[in-house]
Amino acid sequence: MSVLKLIRGARVYAPQDLGVQDVLLGDQRVLAIAPEINLSAEWVEHVQAEGMLLLPGxxxxxxxxxxxxxxxxxxxxxxxxxxxxxxxxxxxxxxxxxxxxxxxxxxxxxxxxxxxxxxxxxxxxxxxxxxxxxxxxxxxxxxxxxxxxxxxxxxxxxxxxxxxxxxxxxxxxxxxxxxxxxxxxxxxxxxxxxxxxxxxxxxxxxxxxxxxxxxxxxxxxxxxxxxxxxxxxxxxxxxxxxxxxxxxxxxxxxxxxxxxxxxxxxxxxxxxxxxxxxxxxxxxxxxxxxxxxxxxxxxxxxxxxxxxxxxxxxxxxxxxxxxxxxxxxxxxxxxxxxxxLKLPHKGRIAVGADADLVLVEASNLRISKVFAKGREMVSDGQPIVKGTFAT
CATH class of the missing domain: 3.20.20.140 (Metal-dependent hydrolases)
Structure with missing residues (x-):
């Protein structure tokens, strides 16, 4: 089971434009942001995001x-x-x-x-x-x-x-x-x-x-x-x-x-x-x-x-x-x-902030993935986590 998620190659709006970055997620938070993060292990899930935009939740x-x-x-x-x-x-x-x-x-x-x-x-x-x-x-x-x-x-x-x-x-x-x-x-x-x-x-x-x-x-x-x-x-x-x-x-x-x-x-x-x-x-x-x-x-x-x-x-x-x-x-x-609202851990992509992220297509802003506190909730625009009583 992966412990960390590494989103690779997205253009990051934090909301300020940070350019193309890799973003490492773990323990429900953003752990690192850098032009290149090299981690390769079975407990690291790689999310390829080249040509996409990464936005705060x-x-x-x-x-x-x-x-x-x-x-x-x-x-x-x-x-x-x-x-x-x-x-x-x-x-x-x-x-x-x-x-x-x-x-x-x-x-x-x-x-x-x-x-x-x-x-x-x-x-x-x-x-x-x-x-x-x-x-x-x-x-x-x-x-x-x-x-x-x-x-x-x-x-x-x-x-x-x-x-x-x-x-x-x-x-x-x-x-x-x-x-x-x-x-x-x-x-x-x-x-x-x-x-x-x-x-x-x-x-x-x-x-x-x-x-x-x-x-x-x-x-x-x-x-x-x-x-x-x-x-x-x-x-x-x-x-x-x-x-x-x-x-x-x-x-x-x-x-x-x-x-x-x-x-x-x-x-x-x-x-x-x-x-x-x-x-x-x-x-x-x-x-x-x-x-x-x-x-x-x-x-x-x-x-x-x-x-x-x-x-x-x-x-x-x-x-x-x-x-x-x-x-x-x-x-x-x-x-x-x-x-x-004085929620310093929300509304931004920054080291230490909550890993609330939205990955979208650059051409039309269509939502591809949504992460809430590091957990993937939406994939390819479809919910993969639903409410307790959802069918």
Whole structure:
């Protein structure tokens, strides 16, 4: 049985372009990167990768891993994410969250699902809380949850500018951020506040108010769905000037686009063109969220489900259709979210980092192999490791 894997001759994007390198994997980590590594033994598995690109595993900062939706009745609750929903799209790290429904979807279930995904082979973290304020927690408060529960790295997604939110005020949001910030300091975590931004004209006004009126910096907040419409995207530029982060959502449908949503790849390209540093920009899938479809009279006629694989598709679209460099597009789905979330072992190819890797064809970016913590999960674009109950 091989103990080490040696990936030979791939062009490595870490996400910075390292050129053609050999990469040695062992003990779930990257052990060495060099132009030539010569190891020949029965316990070394060689992966020939000449003419291919080696990328970090993607970090998806918002996935409803336990399912979401429910706004159209109990039958509209979406299914849980499966292992291959992530791995077939090169995603090796997910951050799970509750959404509108924190009644039939619970934090214990979310936490259990994260541990299940970890047991199946990828890395999973969670946010405590949900859309609502007061924040639902496991241990009675945000600080204890983030400090004492390893999987919890922040709180959210707290909803603003949305009819489904608790209509929070600046003092309430500042208190949540302060509690999360202190917890992050104590536990060495991000303590980030994931912010669901709806389509109300208030847009980011509440975030600007809370930053102006408190000692909590803009970087404590992580607003998502920033490509919901062009007005919100414009508001994002002012937020970015404060040093704030911007996350755009890759799961969508034709109706959302027709109503003004900007595709994530296009939104990423726009923000980069406007001079927003890629370190402040991320894409996330909002996987397993519900995507409602309405008829002309506003009646719900169908539901689609957000796809984690849309994250890799948006990366490809940014490169192939919007002239975003591979380095920048990759940064937005690997190193940027990993850095924002204080996951130093994720989102990069470096000695000591987790061996989360995606091997793709250089000509069309088609995924060939996916490794999660050194374990091969996908080969020739097909899953070779499946979830516990997959057929």
């Amino acid at each position: 993607l970090v998806d900062s918002l996935v409803h891993i336990g399912g979401g939706g429910g706004e159209g009745g109990f039958h509209t609750r979406t299914p849980q994410m499966t292992l291959t929903d992530a791995t077939l799209g090169g995603v090796t790290t997910v951050i799970g969250a509750l959404g509108t429904d924190a009644v039939t979807r619970t934090l214990p279930d979310l936490l259990a699902k994260a541990h299940a995904l970890e047991a199946e082979g990828i890395t999973a973290y969670c946010y405590t809380g949900s859309y609502q304020i007061p924040v639902r927690t496991l241990m009675g408060n945000v600080t204890d949850d983030i400090t004492l529960i390893d999987k919890f790295i922040g709180v959210g997604e707290v909803a603003i500018a949305d009819h489904r939110s608790s209509q929070p005020n600046a003092a309430e949001l500042a208190r949540i951020a302060a509690d999360a910030r202190v917890a992050g300091m104590l536990a060495g975590k991000a303590g980030i506040v994931s912010i669901h931004v709806g389509d109300h004209p208030d847009k980011l006004d509440l975030l600007h108010q809370v930053v102006a009126e408190s000692a909590i910096p803009a970087t404590q907040y992580y607003p998502t769905h920033m490509n919901r419409n062009s007005e919100l995207m414009q508001a994002g530029l002012a937020w970015a000037k404060l040093g704030g982060y911007l996350d755009v959502t890759t799961s969508t449908n034709a109706q959302f686009i027709a109503e003004g949503e900007i595709p994530a790849a296009q939104a990423l390209a726009y923000y980069l063109q406007q001079g927003v540093p890629v370190s402040q920009l991320t894409m996330s899938s909002d996987g397993n969220a519900s995507l409602p479809v309405f008829d002309p009279n506003g009646q719900l006629v169908g539901l689609e489900v957000g796809r984690v694989t849309s994250l890799y598709e948006a990366f490809c679209e940014a490169v192939q259709q919007h002239d975003v460099s591979i380095v920048d597009a990759l940064h937005s789905v690997t190193l940027s979210p990993a850095t924002i």
